[in-house]
Each structure stands twice: as structure tokens, then as C-alpha cells.
Amino acid sequence: MHRIAVVAVPPVTAFDLAIPELVFGAAEVDGAPGYRVQVCTPEPGVVDTMGSLQVVVPHGLEALAEADTVMVTGSGARADADPRVLAALRAAAGRGARIASICTGAFVLAQAGLLDGRDAATYWVQEGALGHRHPAVRVRPGVLFVEDGPVLTSAGLTAGIDLCLHMIRTDHGAAVANAAARLTVATAVRHGGQGQTLRLPVASDDGGTSLSRTRGWALERLAEPLTLTGLAAHARVSVRTLNRRFLTEVGLSPLQWLLLQRIEHARELLESTGLPMEQVARRSGLGGADSLRRHLVQRVGMTPRAYRAAFARPATRVR
Structure with missing residues (x-):
């Protein structure tokens, strides 16, 4: 079982602190928990938060000694993190543990020199402060999360969920990550490079209507030749309005979103079936085996055969 140590550096952001245990706790591999999560802090016991709450953290920093992944969640410790935390983080990184942060936890990693x-991400409001305090860090403005070798950083709040799902997908494949997303009622895939904030205003003629029903309709028809005109007709809007609402609601154009869903479906088919590559491509709506190969290499850096070899379930069969 993959061991994760979540470091609470007071004052903590309570929402951020809850994310890893909730998301990783929803990940099952062959019917068994895929992760063991321990929340720790320099002085176990009651820990102050950024708000009016207090939380009780049961474990000390010894939890980092055997952790495969160490995460620091949001914290108000911008320049004065506990030296014991910084030393423990350096030791974990030195022995090869994966290191990650959510939101302003990036300030703690930066203080440790990690x-x-x-490249690094943090909550967009604090990007300037992170770059000013730590000029050796290449702050990536506005993105949801960044993976730079064994170190991963994310923006705040829900971007932390995206980062955890990305890590599950890296460890155990798309099917496990998508199942965890369903259990946590989260969006299964958001690109790390997607913007943290919506740069387009909601048009006044949208009336607050979501395109979630149209997205659900499309997900059931990925193998079909879906078009902008067809999507717009289902949503009963113009193509122009369809594009605007998609960008507002999911941060992608309709065709970009469709391609992403098709690639994810292809990954699930590669993991869970023994279908030939041409059939995987057709069922996922990617056309042919060459197209499947091109998109998978671009998306995950692996060929379909290599991906199947890495993530196929033991009981895979053609169906």
C-alpha cells in the first residue's frame, strides 16, 4: 500500500487538509485500499487553522520517515515554518519520496529549498508573493497544478483535488482515478495547465443554465462522430453560445473537452479489456490505431501497448 504523509503546518487551511485523506481514501485497487494516509505535525494534538476551527492531528513527523509521498497542505506559514518540518521534508526528498503541496503549502516547500x-504553482492570489520571497522558484502563473520531476504543486482548494486525482492516475491508471472522482463527486480530469480562474464572464443570455446534460449525453456517444452543430442542437443553443458556455463551465472548448474524454475512455479500455487497438480507437471515438497512438503519446507519454502493459488489470479480457 502506498503510504502518504500529510504535513499540517499551522495555521492550516482546514479544507486543504481534508482533501488528501478524502480523495486518496476513495481509491481502490483490486477491491483493496490503494493508499494509507497519515496526517502529521511537529507537535501532535490541537492545531490552529486559518479560520475559527481547530483540528486535532494525531501523528508526529516520524510519519515522514517511511512515506512514499509527502504532502504539505495550505498554511499561513509564509516565511517562518517550523525548522523541524523543513528538515523532515529535506530528508524525505533526499531519500527519494515524492513531494507535493496544495495551495500555499508551496511556501513551505520553498522554504525547505525543494x-x-x-516550476511550481500556488493559489493565484499568492503567486507574486511566492516569486518575490523565493526568486529561485519558477512560478507558473494561473495553472491548476505543476509536476516537475518528483515534486508536484497545486493551486488552492479544488485544484488540490485535481492534483490528488492526477497522482492516483499516475500510480494506478485512469480507471482507478475516475472511480475515485465519482466517489468524491469531482471532475475526473482537469489539465494541470488549465486556468485557475475563469477569464470569460458568464453571458447575460445564458440564464445560469448549465451544459452538464449535454456533456452527459456526449459521454454516452463518444464513439459517434459528434460535431459542434450536434452538441449545440442538443443544448438548444447556437454554436457560438455553446463555445462560450463550455469555456465558462469547464475551461475548454467543446472539441478540446471531447478529445480529452475520448482519450480517458481509451485509457480505461486499455486497462480493463483486451480489445485490439483498432477497436479501442473506434469505441473511444479516436478513429484508428494511429490516431490512438498519437493522442496517447501526446497526453501521457506512452504508446497504447506500453500503457496497457503498465496498467492492465490481471483479469483483463475481451468484451
């Missing part, structure tokens, strides 16, 4: 010379 972000020097690396």
Missing part, C-alpha cells in the same frame, strides 16, 4: 530551480 522548489529551487523548479
